[in-house]
Amino acid sequence: MTRYRFLLSPTWLGWLAVCVGFAVACVFLGQWQLDRREQAMQDINRVVSNYDEEPTPYAEVRETFHQPHADDEWTVTTMRGQYLSEDVRLVRNRGHSGAVGYEQVMPFQIDGGDVVVISRGWLPTDSTDASLPAYMPEPPRGEIELTVRLKPAEPEIDRGAPEGQLASLDLVDYEQQLGREIVTGAYGLMAEEDPAPAEQPRPLARPQLDEGPHLSYSMQWYAFGLLGFIGWGYAARLTARNRDLDLIAEEEGGRERAAGVASAGVSKQDRLREARRIRRLRAGRASDEDVEDAWVEERLGSR
Known part of the structure; x- marks a missing residue:
């Protein structure tokens, strides 16, 4: 070693x-x-x-709207009641199919007491005034039946919004604006209204079932960590080989000096090249050129 x-x-x-x-x-x-x-x-x-399960009546999942668990997201439920359309709000900067627009939300008074916020869907921005939606569809009047999917409330974000709009679906902030009690644990993402209105917001897209490139990225990071040691070992091997070549060159130079052979004018590069050739001969990995050079030297030495 x-x-x-x-x-x-x-x-x-x-x-x-x-x-x-x-x-x-x-x-x-x-x-x-x-x-x-x-x-x-x-x-x-x-x-x-x-997402595609049979809907459950709201009375059976009421507690999940008040205190939702992560596994409750997308739970399908039905509820009967009426919209409180005077309290409609627009949630700003909501993406849909590569565009940015608004999400129309409004409270829904359920028969029996609870007021649940419903997201009716997405609205594009106006082409001339991006601070407004292109249209504002009215909800059905009177008592209707909704089929919705549960979505946990969003956290507060440090960003304001104009009057009549929300920066996010922070239901506590919405409740404070309304001045009335609403369910603040979760809201309903509208899937179906019965009876259906003449005009509706665009339904939000089904969530993608794509895990992303995280597994391949993790393997790449582990490979990068291993490559560092491989590079260190390769550099050590090159250094050891170069040190061996220097040692061989010094030995050959010492033999030449002992034999009275002048080495003046021989460059270091030539000496290293000769050292590499000698090393290959010792290791039994001589090239055709090395064999030929050795044969010539042998013949010249025999004269």
Whole structure:
């Protein structure tokens, strides 16, 4: 192991420490990607489990609207009552099919007491005034039956909104604006209104069942961490080989000087090339050119 003793020098140990630090960072980044994939898989499983299930009457899932669990998202339920259309709001900056517009929300008074916020769908912005929707459809009048999917309330964001609009579906903020009690744990994403109105907002798209590239990204980070050690080892091997070549060149130079052969005018590059040739001959990996050179030297030496 004396050939690699230089690895114990402060310089090489320092580079090894850099590789270790880089590998640790890559492991954390790879785990972060795996955690993101796990979250994506949980979201997909909720969609698969709940999105297309038969609807459940609101009375049976009332508590989930008040205190929803993550697994309750997309639960399908039916409710009867009427819209409180005078309290309609527009949620700003909502994306849909690559465009940004508004989400129309309004309270729905359920027969029996609770007031649940319903998102009726998405509205494009006006082509001449982007601060307004292109149209504002009216909800059905009187008592109707809704089929909705449960969505947990969104957190408060540090951003204001003009009068009649919301920065997010923060139901506590909505309740304060209305001055009346509403269910603040979750809202309903409208799937069907019966009877259907003449004009409706555009329904929001079904959630994508795509886990994303997180698994491949995590594997890439782990590979990057391993490549650091591979690079360090490869550099160590090159350094050891070059040191061996220098040693061979020095030995050959010493023999030439001992034999009285002048080495003046021979460049270091030529000496290294000769050292590499000698090394290949010793290792039994001589090329055709090496064999030919050795044959010529043998014939010249025999004269």
